[in-house]
Amino acid sequence: MISLCFISAVVSQADEPRFQATANATDNITPIGGKHVIGVGFYTETTYPLARPYASDTGASSGNSQDMRFQIPVGFGLEASYGITRKFEVAISGGLDFFKTSNLRQVTDKGEKIFDEAKYNLYPIMGILRYRLPQKYWAPEAELGLGAALGTINITATKNPRETQTDSGPFYRGHLAVGTGFSWGEGASLHFQVGYAINRLGAKTYMDSTGYHVNQKDYLQGVFSKAFLSFYF
Helix, strand or coil, rough: CHHHHHHHHHHHHHHCCCCCCCHHHHHHCCCCCCCEEEEEEEEEEEECCCCEEEEEECCCCCCCCEEEECCEEEEEEEEEEEECCCCCCHHHHHHEEEEEEEEECCCCCCCCCCEEEEEEEEEEEEEEEEEEEECCCCEEEEEEEEEEEEEEEEEECCCCCCEEEECCCEEEEEEEEEEEEEECCCEEEEEEEEEEEEEEEEEEEEEECCCCEEEECCCCEEEEEEEEEEEEC
């Protein structure tokens, strides 16, 4: 009787559904990019200047030229990409690039501080060629970006009354960077890059006849860094 009960229990357990461990979530991660794969994403970037692009001068009589305050431009925008092969990807991006710097010109008898200022809100449009070594979970990559930024540069110098002059784009720019992409989920990846960028502003002197002028260097160049999140379809 005991034997029959034992056999019955074994058969009953064999008929019960057995649960198997599901694949780890990372198994659903797909390779980054790929041939004929379309991607869309969001990026943020900056260029850490190697030299200050603006200086203010009180005039030739004093020759007192001072570099403006050190500031770092900030940019962000959207990108769309297409995989030509498993290794080569082309992309186009557009966004906003913001920069503002100043120099204390004088303090009035009333204690009012008067600054010379240089600022811009530019709208860069970039064409990008990206080379990637395809891996499943991560991928080293390099990219070359060339394009132009639309918008205006606004310079305000000390004068009575104060005066603002502008310079209109396009302002040409480019960058070369290397980095790594990481698979973040199914059809999604997170990328970090560092390299060198050069943004041509054009050498110019603003308010040259006022005795209070601002000098703009030909280039804003420096260490380029970028991070972006992409979704692939």
